[in-house]
Amino acid sequence: MADIDQGTDKGFTFYTYSYGDDLENCARQFYQSVDEARNDLVAFRTALIEEEGRQQPLRDMKIVRLHTLPVTRGAIVDLFNGMDGDLGGFIRSREVVEVVTEPQSP
Numbered sequence: 001m002a003d004i005d006q007g008t009d010k011g012f013t014f015y016t017y018s019y020g021d022d023l024e025n026c027a028r029q030f031y032q033s034v035d036e037a038r039n040d041l042v043a044f045r046t047a048l049i050e051e052e053g054r055q056q057p058l059r060d061m062k063i064v065r066l067h068t069l070p071v072t073r074g075a076i077v078d079l080f081n082g083m084d085g086d087l088g089g090f091i092r093s094r095e096v097v098e099v100v101t102e103p104q105s106p
Contacts, residue, residue, distance in 0.1 A: 011068030011075075011092060017041050018062045023094040026064060034097055037063045041100050049103060063098040066091050 015037040016026040031037040045058055069075040069092050079090035 011070050013065060013067050015097070016064050016066060017100070018064050018096075019059065023062070023064050023096065030066075034063060034065070038098065038100065042103065045100070046103055049105060057104050061100045062096045063100065065095045065097045067093045067095075 015031045015034050016029060017037055018026050029040065031040065041061055041063065045061070048054065048058060068090055069078070075090055082090060
């Protein structure tokens with residue numbers, strides 16, 4: 001289960017990763033812990049570097065901690081309306097918690 005911030009004015013904390021500096025442009029994969037995000041990201045990077053013909057190094061990728069707004073009817077509407085983009089106004093904050101640079105070669 002995702003980390004739950006205690007209190008009625010708090011939301012949830014979960015993780016994703018980003019390919020560049022725009023933290024709103026995330027991978028559309030979400031995780032309950034930073035360890036899950038890191039493990040999946042390293043597996044993804046490993047698959048990419050094993051692609052036939054790859055010659056360029058991979059860009060750094062960032063694991064991002066997302067904090068949601070308190071879960072209210074309005075916040076859920078914002079979530080649904082933002083599902084094809086930046087998740088609307090449902091995300092209160094985004095914060096880089098780790099930069100993943102490896103692996104770079106098989």
